[in-house]
Amino acid sequence: MLTNSLVLAAILFSIGVLGVVVRRNAIILFLCIELMLNAVNLAFVALSRAVGIEGQVFVFFVMAVAAAEAAVGLAIVISIFRHSETVDLKNFNLLRW
Amino acid sequence: MSDLLWWVFASLAVGGAAGTVLGRNPVASLLSLVLTFFSLAAIYILLGAHFIGALQVMVYAGAIMVLFLFVIMLLNLGHDFRPDLRKGVWLVSGFVTTGLIFYFIWRSFAGEAGLAMGTDPVLEKAAEGGNAITVIAEPLFRDFIVAFELTGILLLVAVIGAVLLAKRRV
Numbered sequence: 001m002l003t004n005s006l007v008l009a010a011i012l013f014s015i016g017v018l019g020v021v022v023r024r025n026a027i028i029l030f031l032c033i034e035l036m037l038n039a040v041n042l043a044f045v046a047l048s049r050a051v052g053i054e055g056q057v058f059v060f061f062v063m064a065v066a067a068a069e070a071a072v073g074l075a076i077v078i079s080i081f082r083h084s085e086t087v088d089l090k091n092f093n094l095l096r097w
Numbered sequence: 098m099s100d101l102l103w104w105v106f107a108s109l110a111v112g113g114a115a116g117t118v119l120g121r122n123p124v125a126s127l128l129s130l131v132l133t134f135f136s137l138a139a140i141y142i143l144l145g146a147h148f149i150g151a152l153q154v155m156v157y158a159g160a161i162m163v164l165f166l167f168v169i170m171l172l173n174l175g176h177d178f179r180p181d182l183r184k185g186v187w188l189v190s191g192f193v194t195t196g197l198i199f200y201f202i203w204r205s206f207a208g209e210a211g212l213a214m215g216t217d218p219v220l221e222k223a224a225e226g227g228n229a230i231t232v233i234a235e236p237l238f239r240d241f242i243v244a245f246e247l248t249g250i251l252l253l254v255a256v257i258g259a260v261l262l263a264k265r266r267v
Contacts, residue, residue: 006205007201008110008140010201011202012110012111012133014194014197015117015118016114017194018118018194021190022190022191025174027126027165027168027169028120034130034161035130038137041137042141046144049145057233057241060149060152060233063156063157066157066161067161067255068251068252068255070161070164072259072262074165074259075260075261075263076262077172078171078172079262087172
C-alpha cells in the first residue's frame with residue numbers, strides 16, 4: 001500500500017503539472033497547484049509510515065503554506081479581475097518582456 | 098478489505114484530478130477537486146494518519162475550497178464555458194503526461210520489493226487510533242516549535258496581504 005500510494009502521488013502530481021501547463025483560466029490554474037501540493041502531502045504521509053512521524057508534521061506545515069498561498073493568490077486574481085474584467089491568463093502579460 | 102478500499106479511493110482521486118484539468122466550467126473543476134480531496138482524506142486514514150485525514154477534510158475540502166468557491170461567485174465566473182485549452186501544447190503535454198503515468202505504473206509493478214511499513218511502536222499505536230493527536234503534537238511542539246511559531250507569522254502576513262491586495266482603493 002505504501003508503494004502504491006507513492007505511485008498515486010506521482011500520478012496526481014503529473015496531472016497537476018499538466019493542468020498548469022495546459023489551462024489558461026487563472027482559477028483552474030490555482031486548483032491545479034493545490035492538487036500538486038496534495039500529491040506531495042500524500043507522498044509525505046506514505047513515507048511517514050515507513051520512516052517516522054516527522055512526515056506528518058511536515059504535512060501540517062504544507063497545509064498552512066497552502067492556505068496562505070490560496071488567500072494571497074486569490075486576492076491577486078480579484079485585483080487583476082477588477083483591472084481587466086477577465087481571469088484569462090493571456091491578458092496577464094504585465095510583467096512579460 | 099483495506100486494500101480494496103485503497104483502490105476505490107485511489108481511482109476516485111485520479112478521476113477527480115482528471116475532471117479538474119478537463120472541466121470546462123470552473124465550478125465543475127472545483128467540485129471534482131473536492132472529490133479528490135475527500136478521497137485523499139480517506140487514503141490518509143487508510144495509511145494510519147487519522148489526524149492528517151481530519152485536517153484534510155477541514156482545511157482543504159472545508160476552508161480552501163469554500164474560499165475558491167466564494168471567489169468564483171464574487172467574480173461571476175460560473176457561466177464560463179469557453180474552452181481555454183491551448184491547442185498545440187495540449188496535445189503534446191497530454192501525450193507526455195499519459196506516457197509518464199503509464200511509466201510510473203509499469204515501474205511500480207515491475208520494480209523490486211516495495212516499501213515496508215515501519216516498525217515504530219508509537220506509530221503503530223497511533224495508526225490503530227489510540228492517540229492520533231499526541232503522536233503528532235509531541236514532535237510539533239518540541240522539535241519544530243520555531244517553525245510552528247513562524248507559521249503563525251506567515252498566516253498573519255498572508256491575511257494582511259490578502260486584505261491589502263483585494264481592497265478597492267489602496
